[in-house]
Amino acid sequence: MLLNYAIGEARWVVMKPLQHLTLSKIPFQFAYRRTNGSTYKDIVHLHEGVEFFYIEQGEGEVEIGSSILTVKAGDLLFFQPFQLHKLSMQATDLRPFVRSFAVYNPEWLQPFLRPFPQLTAFHQMIWKRTWERQLFRGLLPEHPVIRHLQRLHAMPAAETATERELEPYALFLIGMLDLLNSHWEQKQDNSHFPAPQQRCSGHTELAMEWIEHNYMKPFQLQQLADQLHLSATYLSGLFRKEIGAKLSDYLAARRIKEACLLLNSSSLALDQIAYRIGICNVSYFCQLFKKHTGETPHRYRMKYHLQADVRSACKEK
Incomplete structure (x- = not known):
């Protein structure tokens, strides 16, 4: 019997599988357009790294701590290291749940960001700050962020990559952070996005x-x-x-x-x-x-x- 979890009224109770992705040996992992044709319910995730999670098709709820977010196609969520989160998504064979995600070790990425102080600061916010909502809404397939995310389709798996061969994945993440930073600054100017606060790990x-x-x-x-x-x-x-x-x-x-x-x-x-x-x-x-x-x-x-x-x-x- 594997260790099981689910969320109930802002606390976690034993019910559903915990999916734990470790990055100890591989600093970058991803999946492009992963599809479920049946309801994806009460699945609790925990990752060692930062995760970007894009919903291309489907709708449902995501729980992060005591927050419950209604999500749908075009939403890009991000999760911080060791942050438990539960996904409950509606799906059928005719309307499957389709998502892409990238998970990476933020400490591995840090040296690549040193020449870019503004991106380094934004990365620190994604990684360590408390956000009112950990998602960017309305990112349709033609949006620059999602067009960049689609590059995952052509990227080989990172499992066997050498340290030098991992550089393209770092460049991919730098581009992703740059586009998200521009998007976030635009939303901030319009008062749509509250500034994040310092996050204290529980x-x-x-x-x-x-x-x-x-x-x-x-x-x-x-x-x-x-x-x-x-x-x-x-x-x-x-x-x-x-x-x-x-x-x-x-x-x-x-x-x-x-x-x-x-x-x-x-x-x-x-x-x-x-x-x-x-x-x-x-x-x-x-x-x-x-x-x-x-x-x-x-x-x-x-x-x-x-x-x-x-x-x-x-x-x-």
Whole structure:
């Protein structure tokens, strides 16, 4: 059973899947015109980086913290690192939900922005400030921002790119920020967009960020609590109240996500995989993995490689 979340009256309760995109190894990821032909409801997202999310077709609601936004085609949203947000979109086969998104590590982009102080300041606002509404409305396909976003269609996946090969993605983001900055300044002049305020990361977001950087080490709650200047008891209660699940369950889900990746992409032995996700006891790792996925690590790996062999055989035909 994977860790599940949904939002209810400004708090998160256990219901629907959490989709967590990590950028530890790849600083830029994207999808162009991803489509759903059925209702996309109560899906909670959490990303390590900044995300731009464009709705090309569809309508529904997005919840960010205690804010509920009605969204529709032509809306471009942005989400900050480790900011939980829930999407509920109406869709059918005849009127599917179509969206494109780009997620990137803001710290990776910073050096590319140094020659541009105005863009650096705008990027800091997107990244760290509190906005009344985290979206730009009415950006139809012919708008310069969206025409620029359409360049994603011709860009190769970044998963295997070298550091030098990542430069085009940085240039893409710089162009995106430049166009959004111009659009935002125009809206500000017309008093349509309140200036953002300094954003203070909540303790739960800071805890999730700490886990993202430390899940591969043996976990001690007191160490995390000390980092946040809280008592361990208070932190545990706060996390469960705001997220709707135990902090230990969230940590376990993050570790199992990484274990799945290692099982699929490497020939590491199970004890080595367990060690890489901060678990010293391989028997406990196997029990935890089966609890979260319904399968043993060995069976999960065999099934993945069998499916890969089938896909490869189909391509050869």
